[in-house]
Every structure is written in C-alpha cells, then in structure tokens.
Amino acid sequence: MTKEKKYTKKEKIGYLDFNHARTPEQIEVMRRIVEDGVCPFCHFDTYHSKPIIKETAWWYLSENMSPYEGTKIHLIFVYKKHVTLTSEIEPEATKDLFELISWAEKKYRMVGGSFFVRFGKSEITGGSVDHFHAQLIVGNAKGTDKKYDKLKVKLGYKKLSA
Numbered sequence: 001m002t003k004e005k006k007y008t009k010k011e012k013i014g015y016l017d018f019n020h021a022r023t024p025e026q027i028e029v030m031r032r033i034v035e036d037g038v039c040p041f042c043h044f045d046t047y048h049s050k051p052i053i054k055e056t057a058w059w060y061l062s063e064n065m066s067p068y069e070g071t072k073i074h075l076i077f078v079y080k081k082h083v084t085l086t087s088e089i090e091p092e093a094t095k096d097l098f099e100l101i102s103w104a105e106k107k108y109r110m111v112g113g114s115f116f117v118r119f120g121k122s123e124i125t126g127g128s129v130d131h132f133h134a135q136l137i138v139g140n141a142k143g144t145d146k147k148y149d150k151l152k153v154k155l156g157y158k159k160l161s162a
C-alpha cells in the first residue's frame with residue numbers, strides 16, 4: 001500500500017499554492033484538487049462548498065470557503081475563464097464586476113468594506129489559487145474600547161532586513 005501524500009510541506013503544485021492555505025478544510029479540498037489535476041475555479045461548482053450567490057455572464061459570486069479571521073462578510077468574485085492576469089480580463093467583464101460588487105453592496109447593506117485582487121504569480125501575491133478572482137471583506141466598525149484589532153490580509157511579501 002502506498003502512503004498517501006498529505007501535503008503538509010510547503011508546496012506549489014499545479015494551480016495551487018499550499019504555502020498560502022490557512023485552514024485544514026482548505027488543505028483537504030486542495031489535496032483533492034491536486035489528485036484530480038485540475039484548476040478548482042475552472043470547475044467552481046465541483047470544489048467550492050458554498051452556494052453560488054449570483055452568476056453573471058463573466059463572474060461567479062460566492063462566499064469564501066475559509067473566511068479571513070474576524071470578517072463578518074467575505075465574498076469572492078471568480079472570473080469564469082481561466083486567466084491569471086488583470087490584462088487578460090475582457091473589458092465588458094470589468095464593468096460587469098463592478099456592477100456585481102454594487103449589487104452585493106446593496107444586498108448586504110454594506111456601509112464600508114475592502115475590495116482587492118491578487119493577480120499573477122502566487123509567490124508574489126500570497127494567493128492560493130492561480131485563477132483570477134477578486135475578494136470583498138467587511139469587518140466590524142471600530143469600537144472605542146480595546147476589543148478591536150485590524151483585519152489582516154496578506155497581499156504580498158516584504159524582504160526583511162538582515
């Protein structure tokens with residue numbers, strides 16, 4: 001019997017970067033995707049456990065499977081075609097994306113939030129899936145006591161001084 005590989009080591013395999021996985025659930029799904037040898041976002045409804053909230057001609061809108069710690073809302077907007085760079089997005093799709101963000105803003109009655117995209121090489125961005133997707137997070141309004149901390153989002157790396 002062959003020993004099953006657990007991917008506990010930091011690895012970049014296919015479309016996935018295990019260096020940037022944050023939860024055991026994520027690692028388990030990522031392990032399955034590697035076995036299947038596909039891009040998970042090209043087969044979005046197969047590997048994504050959260051329901052698709054809205055679908056347009058260009059995008060899927062869903063919740064992040066592993067929301068960042070402390071977020072009240074964490075949405076992802078997944079481009080339907082397999083691309084990794086912003087320059088590969090069709091012009092009509094950019095308009096469609098902002099209309100979808102506005103739709104979500106109204107649906108969830110957002111009065112504030114943050115929207116970001118990691119694109120290209122995951123060793124630069126800290127991303128875990130090499131397929132263009134945007135993210136929207138909403139935390140809490142900061143209170144006046146010390147019970148609040150900043151949401152932490154990794155958007156790349158800085159070199160530490162020696």
Ligand SMILES: [Zn+2]
Nearest residue numbers: 039042082131
């Ligand atoms: Zn893909």
